[in-house]
Amino acid sequence: MPIANNPSEMPVKIDAEKCIADKGCTVCIDVCPLDVLRINPANGKAHMRYDECWYCLPCAIDCPTKAVTVAIPYLLR
Amino acid sequence: MMKQSGFFDEPQVDFVDLERRLASFDAAERSVAAREVAETPGPEAERLLIHAIADSDAAVRREAALGLEQFDGLAPAEALAQALLDENAAVAEAAAASLAELKSPEAAPPLLALIKHPRAEVRIAVCRGLRNLRLEAAFQPGLEALGDADARVRREAVGILAYLKATKALPALVKAASDENVEVRRAAISALAFAPAEASLGSVLTCLSDPHWLVREAAVVLAGRVKAEGAIAGLINSLSDEFWQVRGKAALALGTLKAVAAIPALGNLIGFPISNLRKDVAAALGDIGHPDALPFLETAAGDIDPDVRKIARRSIQLVESTRS
Amino acid sequence: MQMAEPDNLFETDVLVIGGGTAGPLAAYKAKTANPALNVLLLEKANVKRSGAIAIGMDGLNNAVVPGFATPEQYVREITIxxxxxxxQKPILxxxxxxxxxxxxxxDWGVKFLKDENGDYDVKKVHHLGAYVLPMPNGANVKKILYRRLRQAQTLISNRFMATRLLRGADGRIAGAIAVNSRTAEILVIRAKAVILAMGAAGRLGLPxxxxLWGGYENPTNCGDGYAMAYHAGAELSNLECYQINPLIKDYNGPACAYVGGPFGAYTANSEGARFIECDYWSxxxxxxxxRELHGGKGPVFLKFNHLASETVAEIENILHHVERPSRGLFHAGRGADYRRDMVEMHISEIGFCAGHxxxxxxxxxxxxxxVEGLYxxxxxxxxxxxxxxxxxxNGAIAGEDAARFAASAPLAEYDAGQVEAERLRVRAPLSNDDGLPPNQVEYxxxxxxxxxxxxxxxxxxxxxAQQRxxxxxxxxPRMMARDPHELMRALEVYSILDCADMAAAASLFRTESRxxxxxxxxxxPEPNDADWFCHLQLFKDENSRMACRKRPIEPYIVPIDATEKDAYHRLRIPAHA
Structure with a gap:
């Protein structure tokens, strides 16, 4: 059976200008308890890959360059 | 032996690699490395952070200052004291936070050296750091800092003296309780809790009519904590404070003091619109433990608020048990 | 995607599974109790930020501090x-x-609220004892634990999700099987003692x-530990005593009892009046x-708006920065201000959690x-x-006892069939090219x-429910996973379903209300002390079926005298005006 892709708004946004993942930083990826962040192979910066956000904010708080913003997922907002 | 490489976050850190990355031409790479060092225990990490705190890039210096929070003693204290003077506010802020984590007396000299620094933020951080050391050597400097022009410094200076709990600090704390700044007064009056009631009574009575409710609240709380018999009349007066928060704390203090004379005034508040206060009044009437309170408590036992009812029932029980 | 290479095998003395709160303490205490031991801490996320306190904690609810409460008093209150x-023994x-x-x-640097003299500033929330010690700067707990672990040279392995325990031929614990959430590699760990510290079963009810990820508990705490203990033959207690919490409506932040309470905030009905009779979070x-939520005076609200602005600022400073730092964001999104508005509350989804x-x-x-050797x-x-x-x-207690146990016990021999069966189960979703996505099954x-x-x-x-x-x-078996991350989710679905089954079985067995x-x-609808003043033990019987039995209450070591029970119940009796 084919698998459908249901779109949903990603709560975590990462400012590629500020992100220093390409310099070896993996802070947000390490600290996400849900493990939903990855390096985007297209630009070497971090991005959200899975819509499984607990909006707990370590990614935003621990980011050394303040590149991460988290919105409350729309269903709860 | 079992295959295991690659599975475990290696506890043996590659310091050679870290040091190499800390010397990178790319500032972002250096800050990433500094953060990694900051998560690493041991003297080697301490050395690298002390080195990195003098980096040309502010982000690296900040990471180093944050990371030094886990180390104690003279060397990190010196490095942090230097970073406290950093032109970059984020670095100085990080250094201030880490200075507050110091615990050993060896860390004191660089802090003491800065206690008269022209920048108030520096003096504040230094006082905060010294407070936690609970050091006799900080007494005199703390005393002098109480005369600082900046109220935020005076507020931290209260902490230095109050943490020492030394009798000889009492006159200074009493004086600080009538400081022109509300936060200083609030801190100072609360800090008198370690002293016997007689020592703080004058301050309590003055602060009971302080212009700011938070100071008045702190004063009534202190009167209860140190069981200041001499404050009873003042506390009864506080039962008609414009802030119900102060009235409630005054009621509880009168309960602790078992002030039978307060029963009529407390009884007057049993119909007050804010239930938090009714609850405190019901508790106080029970703590006083005198049968005169029973009619008021019977009323409170039928309150619309369940917390008031609960406390009233407990208080009725208390009164009845002291009676028998 | 069947992997041909043999499973990786690792041997340790003590294996701790779960790097949240209890786990790091267990690993640290096991290692410091006996530095000669190898202690391995396994975590399916990353120890730096994982578990229920990933982002810190705003206070202790049950601090037994001399001068404020005694251990005996605490035992009595929890008993009631x-x-x-x-x-009572473990509580004591x-x-x-x-x-x-x-x-x-x-001493490690965790911050607790202190008064102006530097002494612990314990707050009274309940009527009978003072146990609340706020942590206004409690956001750094995990960072501090992480440093301690590294100092003690504990082996840490992140991104490994334990899926099943291994039992030795002699009945002792033999180790565990884990799978990597980034690579799907399987790791077999032999251990002399195993400590489970895998958190609540928080992904049971749906918010x-x-x-799916908006529950009260950190969603990684999906009941893996409960399921693994069950399959290993350990007994579980009183699962029918669910965790249900009062939360802000639509947001998973807890209410005010322990944070706002000492400042004068409270839970109110739509008339702004208190309604809770009970004295303890229970x-x-x-x-x-x-009842209030669904009654005529519902819904239920969090009430701060009678407090002074300075007080609200102080509360916000704690509530919006520690434990649930996105709370301020949530309120801002709806334009809610504690100074002006009561905040609507709701009831959480159900879960298992002895912590609450x-x-x-x-x-x-x-x-x-x-199970011998299993903690x-x-x-x-x-x-x-x-x-x-x-x-x-209790993490510390487990770590120290496990260290003692592991010092004298040899590794248990186990049947390789256990590993093979688990390898097949774990790998199955990766082999399915089509089928059911785990999130749909979970939903x-x-x-x-x-x-x-x-x-x-x-x-x-x-x-x-049992039929469904x-x-x-x-x-x-039709679940599919397109990558190792989805595989982790698929395996979590197994745990969720196991917990759902256990919740149903335990609840049906206890034929009373409590x-x-x-x-x-x-x-x-009534409690029945004659037949049910006992624990309920749930376990896997010899036919591998879910079974329940009664277990008597151990004699109290801190007696509860009748007047005390009375005093408590008197506080509880509704006496409406």
């Missing part, structure tokens, strides 16, 4: 709060070490928002909450389960109302949990 169904073991643990954490309190109720893997006062600590262990400090203390299970298991409990509904769960169980809303059975 849990309707008498407790083993916790209470006696509570203060030392606070001081040790303080009212319908968002099932009874939740029952009152539930009593549902856990059975442990004694040494944190030992019924449990933290939210998943059966010590009731244990909270964060209990996780630290369906959790919707049925809400439809049928959420209290009030009705026998017929529970029987239907059995149907879904037959679907599980613990207020937690176990309110409409067809047995």
């Amino acid at each position: 709060a849990n309707d008498g169904i407790v083993d 073991a916790y209470a006696e070490r509570s203060f030392d643990m606070i001081r040790e954490l303080d 009212a928002s319908g968002y 099932g009874q309190m939740m029952m009152e909450f539930y 109720s009593a549902s856990g893997v059975f442990v004694d006062e040494h944190a030992r389960t019924t 449990a600590a933290g939210d998943m262990a059966s010590v009731p109302h244990n909270y964060m400090l209990g996780a630290f203390v 369906k299970i959790r919707r049925f949990v809400n439809d049928y298991l959420q209290p009030p409990k009705v026998t017929r509904k529970y029987e239907i 769960f059995a149907e879904i169980r037959a679907d599980l 613990w207020g809303l937690y176990h309110y059975r409409m067809d047995y």
